[in-house]
Amino acid sequence: MLRGRVRVLSASSRAGFITALFLVAILVGSLLGVFAPAAAGVAGGLTDPLILVLVGCLFFTLRFERVSELRRAPRTVLLALGMNFLLVPVLAVALTALLPEEALRLGVLIYCLAPCTDWFLGFTRLAGGDTVIGGALIPVQMALQLTLYPVWLAVFSGYRVDAMLDTVSPTLLTWFVVPAAVGLGARLLLRLTAPTAWRNLAVAGGDRLVPFVIAAVIVGIFAGNVETILADLAAFGWVLLVVFLFFVATFLLGNAIARLCRLRHAEHAVLTMTTSARNAPLMLAVTAVALPDQPLVHAAIVLGMLIEFPHLTVLTHLLRRSASRVPSPGVRRLAEQE
Secondary structure, three states: HHHHHHHHHHHHHHHHHHHHHHHHHHHHHHHHHOOOHHHHHHHHHHHHHHHHHHHHHHHHOOOOOOHHHHHOOHHHHHHHHHHHHHHHHHHHHHHHHHOHHHHOOOOOOOOOOOOOOOOOHHHHHHHOHHHHHHHHHHHHHHHHHHHHHHHHHHHOOOOHHHHHHHHHHHHHHHHHHHHHHHHHHHHHHHHHHHHHHHHHHHHHHHHHHHHHHHHHHHHHHHHHHHHHHHHHHHHHHHHHHHHHHHHHHHHHHHHHHHHHHHOOOHHHHHHHHHHEOOOOOHHHHHHHOOOOOOOOHHHHHHHHHHHHHHHHHHHHHHHHHHOOOOHHHHHHHHHHHO
């Protein structure tokens, strides 16, 4: 029990640290843009190589070995994929209609449409969820969201799908195939040459590096575009409100589906986490390349991350409390016999 509380505290502390890190990155980037234009230019120039590093790190830490476990609980897998790629897009389109500007709507949509492929698994474990199913979902959901990204962008930005595929796909190919191949190649090389303990240490190091790379990207984005962003701060207040409403709605929807389908707690927890956490790092990297002259879109994606970590921490506590009220299988069997 004590160990479980320590783990929850650790996850909460890490989530709080990452949120604070992103806030500091926004502040530093904004101050550079306003008071140090020369330094802001340098920071902005580093954004592109940092995106390459970010994509490489994300693919280096990706785990493919659990894909075979998708057969273990097909109902939960289908529910997760159905929510993330059918119900969540409908919900996101409805909520982003509240936003006052097209660029902000597009940024929040991009943020909401991509399910998380990394940190949600840690919160799933802490909430008592099925991490085997969660881990198996990661590569499948990453492949689906990258495949659908040009289509979503075409649908929601008003371009024809074929035109968007013609313009965006070569850029994504150039910017993501290379760093992804480097990340996956390094992982394969590590697997062939290093002991298991060293491999685990290297992957854990890559996981810890990702938030700092994201923070550096945020500094570059805000340093180069702070004047545009500061021109309408009220609009970004609407972004925070819409993202908050999105998280509340996905939580309520996930709870309703879990009760309707009578999911076990472990299945309920993984469904809740995978439909609540979003893949902002990858979407920020993809969008910064695909739409390089859209600072409002980039800023909307970043702001979503600031709410996400406190939200996931609260969900962890709610799910653990819910699990503590569920009787053990032995108690349930005894009650049924009576």
